Amino acid sequence: MTDTLTRRRSTEEIARSRPAWQRRLTSDRAARLTFYVVAFLFWIALAGLFERIPGPPSVVDSLVEEFRRGEVFGNFADTFYRFGIGVALSVGVGILVGVVIGLSPMARAFLESPVLVGLSIPAIMWAFLTVMWFGFGHTSPIVTTFLTAVPFVILNVAQGVQGVSRDLRDMSSSYGVPLGRRVRELVLPAVAGYVVAGLRFAVIMGWNGVLLAEWFGGSGGAGYRARFWYDANQFAGFAAWVVLFVGVIIILDQLLLERLSRRMFRWRDATH
Structure with missing residues (x-):
């Protein structure tokens, strides 16, 4: 139990030691935003390739x-x-x-x-x-x-x-x-x-x-x-x-x- 808490604490300390911009880029919110941007660009590409797909x-x-x-x-x-x-x-x-x-x-x-x-x-x-x-x-x-x-x-x-x-x-x-x-x-x-x-x-x-x-x-x-x-x-x-x-x-x-x-x-x- 103590070893688990120590490892968890060490992981959190490593995460906090990274620069703020790196923490933001690797956050859950950044991952979701990246998915939405990629999905939107993929939609634009499909609309350009296929006439029946509305843009x-x-x-x-x-x-x-x-x-x-x-x-x-x-x-x-x-x-x-x-x-x-x-x-x-x-x-x-x-x-x-x-x-x-x-x-x-x-x-x-x-x-x-x-x-x-x-x-x-x-x-x-x-x-x-x-x-x-x-x-x-x-x-x-x-x-x-x-x-x-x-x-x-x-x-x-x-x-x-x-x-x-x-x-x-x-x-x-x-x-x-x-x-x-x-x-x-x-x-x-x-x-x-x-x-x-x-x-x-x-x-x-x-x-x-x-x-x-x-x-x-x-x-x-x-x-x-x-x-x-x-x-x-x-x-x-x-x-x-x-x-x-x-x-x-x-x-x-x-x-x-x-x-x-x-x-x-x-x-x-x-x-x-």
């Missing part, structure tokens, strides 16, 4: 026009409504089922295969199925989001529960601590970081699910609007909505979920 100027014009028409906020409001309900349901059900699988070998044997099947089915298949089952409207995007996201939450929570010290679980059981109290005061605090990791997966996968469901069977929403421009053979308008999709998920992941994940795992490490 940044035409995409920006389409974005401005969509904002001017008032299409962006209204369609994203529909999408976020469906997405929010689907993710909330997936997190609630995922935590419940994940805790049951982690605590009960019988439940794990019974539910492990359905969870693996859910993980193997892509979002596009759920989108097709839910549109067939529920038709157009809010229901199919919500159900697609839920079915796409919930296996990832279950898997993360179940792994977290199985990682809880068996000695602590056996001791609490031996002393007759009620099951509800054991889950509330021992299991859930220990798996908080895994819940956040599952939430992160749920948001990313659920976002794909809701957009695909709106694409194939939505009566409105961001995916529906992107399909509108695709069917109209207006690829600049379609690319404008793709840029919005990517921008929204990056904002959700980097500004909200990643910070929440770092904070929860920092709390877990400090507790250990």
Whole structure:
């Protein structure tokens, strides 16, 4: 333990001894910025090589026009409504089922295969199925989001529960601590970081699910609007909505979920 702390301290001292400009160039923020610049230049190169790939100027014009028409906020409001309900349901059900699988070998044997099947089915298949089952409207995007996201939450929570010290679980059981109290005061605090990791997966996968469901069977929403421009053979308008999709998920992941994940795992490490 002492050797580990010494090595960690030495690494941090070496990092602090480097010049400020070198630390900035090798930081996580610099790496992300470099990726965005390279991706933007790659986009410009593709637009120059292929006529049917719209370049940044035409995409920006389409974005401005969509904002001017008032299409962006209204369609994203529909999408976020469906997405929010689907993710909330997936997190609630995922935590419940994940805790049951982690605590009960019988439940794990019974539910492990359905969870693996859910993980193997892509979002596009759920989108097709839910549109067939529920038709157009809010229901199919919500159900697609839920079915796409919930296996990832279950898997993360179940792994977290199985990682809880068996000695602590056996001791609490031996002393007759009620099951509800054991889950509330021992299991859930220990798996908080895994819940956040599952939430992160749920948001990313659920976002794909809701957009695909709106694409194939939505009566409105961001995916529906992107399909509108695709069917109209207006690829600049379609690319404008793709840029919005990517921008929204990056904002959700980097500004909200990643910070929440770092904070929860920092709390877990400090507790250990």
